Amino acid sequence: MSPPELPPSLRDVPPAELFPDVFARDPWHRGWTRGGHTRALELLAELDPLTYGRDRSYLDGHVSRLSAFLRHGVLTLAEVRDAALAHAPPTAPSRVWKYVNELSWRDFFVRVYAEVGDLVWKDFQPYKTGIPSDDYAREFPADIDQGTTGANCVDSWSRELRETGYLHNHVRMWFAAYIVHHRRVWWQGGASWFITHLLDGDPAANNLNWQWVASTWRSYPYIWNRGTLVKYAGERYCSACPLRDGGCPFDGTYAELSARLFPGKHPAPGETGWLPPDTLKAVPWEPPPTPEPAPDAVVWVHGDRLSPGNEALRASPGRPAVFVWDGELLKMWEVSAKRQTFIHECVQELPVHVLRGDVAEEVARFARHHGARTVATTPSPSPRFRRIVEALEAQGLTVQLWPEPVFAASLTPLDLTVHAKYWGQVSASAFGKPPAPPKEKPKVTVRAGGTPEKKARGGRRKKVDAEPLLPLDGEI
Incomplete structure (x- = not known):
């Protein structure tokens, strides 16, 4: 035959x-960059992880724009990590700590995606906005898609996304918060729209960041205000905005915006999530x-x-x-x-x-x-x-x-419930050291009124944060 x-x-x-x-x-028909390994190596040669750690939050900061090449496996996390470590003195790898830490977010998101599969498109937890999930619109607004909302910042981001396939980390979070909280569009619609246009779009980093902004994988919703925008972007959007002197949806303190947008920072009655609580607590690793x-x-x-x-x-x-x-x-x-x-x-x-x-x-x-x-x-x-x-x-x-080189290893099953716990298990390995054993949990006492405390250096006590804040998304 x-x-x-x-x-x-x-x-x-x-x-x-x-x-x-x-x-x-x-x-x-073409995004902000051409594809291919040759182009990826050009960008890798321009990497400045030291400056990145200082100004990555600013729209003019030194981001590497390697995410599309990482997402498609043109580069591996391990080789980008090694390139970053080469910029730091051998005795002071902490000088590129922030860049390596940001790389770890992609590893973390990919591991979560591998565990939950198609559940990544479902609400892990209920919205913590006091609003029922059915009240979030399923149809994506045409004025956002076409950049005709009237808010100069939002319309500029829509054009940049559609024309280039790229958005800065901070812009992604701001844009997502506008879509979900100001326009009450379900996060899955925004995530799908991003995947369509972003050169680095995938259901791992993309969807899980949308869930974080929406509060379906966080204890409260993410919002921002005009002051934050001006701090990190300057006046580039506000100076030419028709809403500059009235009607800007982002004017106000965080407390004022929160009161305006949400009935409360808790699930609406009867709302539940799709992720079983123990799913990500002890994920086998070898x-x-x-x-x-x-x-x-x-x-x-x-x-x-x-x-x-x-x-x-x-x-x-x-x-x-x-x-x-x-x-x-x-x-x-x-x-x-x-x-x-x-x-x-x-x-x-x-x-x-x-x-x-x-x-x-x-x-x-x-x-x-x-x-x-x-x-x-x-x-x-x-x-x-x-x-x-x-x-x-x-x-x-x-x-x-055939596996690619491991970015970070662990001696124990991974706790993927939050990035901070995962990072505590793998951070030593991510910097080329042998995997470290899990750190002993600090002793927690409860003072009058029921507020958790832990003992800090010098005998002082400080409040224990309810959860670590997620840094900017995996686009580095």
Whole structure:
């Protein structure tokens, strides 16, 4: 029986020809940067993690803009971390602490996504706004989408997102808070809109940050005011805004805005969340195993590891490799033309035969064409990836998972309930040291009135925060 024929490779076919409907709908066919490993290394060479730690919160701060390349696996967290540590004296790695800590947020979010899967699209907890979840609109407002709200800051962010596929960390949080709390749109609608346009959009960092802003993964909602905007952005938005002298929705103190926006910072009666309380408390961790190379393997390269350093490619040098445009996923996420262009440019630097269609069917056909019984690939936290692997195994194929270098290790199961607990377990490893044992919890006493306290240095006592504040999202 002769092997099935393969269509010609689509590697050099422009995505505008593959997806003409998307390119007709999205007038911006290229985002703020081109894709590919060559471009990623250029940006990595410009990395300034020392200054980043001082001014990353400002819109003109020294952010690295590597997130799109991390999200698509063009670079790994470990190699970016190593590049950051190279900027610090060997005896003072703490000088790049903030940058490495920010990298850890992506690792944290990906691990949470791997545990909860499609639940990442559900409210982990109820909104802490006093507003029932059904009162948040399911239809995304056209004036936000088109940048015609009348608020100059909001409309500028809408244009920047749609035209470039990029927003600064702080802007993402401000924009999300406006959409969810001022306009009462459910966070899933905003998260989907971001994924459509952001070059780095994915359900891990994107959705979990939206949940944090919305208060469905935090004990109270995130808001901001005009003073905060001016502090970190200057007058670039306010000076030309028609609402500058009246009608600005962000004028007021935090207490005034909170009273205006929320009936109360508690769940509405009868509201519940979808995440069982113990789901993320003790997630097993051990180094991912490395398989033995199979001499007859073909390599499947997917969108989470678009790098010449792809571990499956390196384990099977010279073997046939395939990338499949997942048309169903692109349609489901309504991925923009600029995002497809970015992915196309990443793929063009790889030694792959490019197909499109049902991923499992096309990879299986590719394997049969080359007489292979083994498919070598790299892991992904996506539940869709797991379903594709199961479909390949159902067709009698062995799927090998070649892991990328570990960013941070732990001696114990990971506590992923909040980033601070996870970071306490892995921070030593993230800086190249042996994993540290869990720190002993400080003794907590309760004073009159029931306020928790812990003893600080010098015998003083200070109030224990209810929860650590999440820093800016994983876009670094």
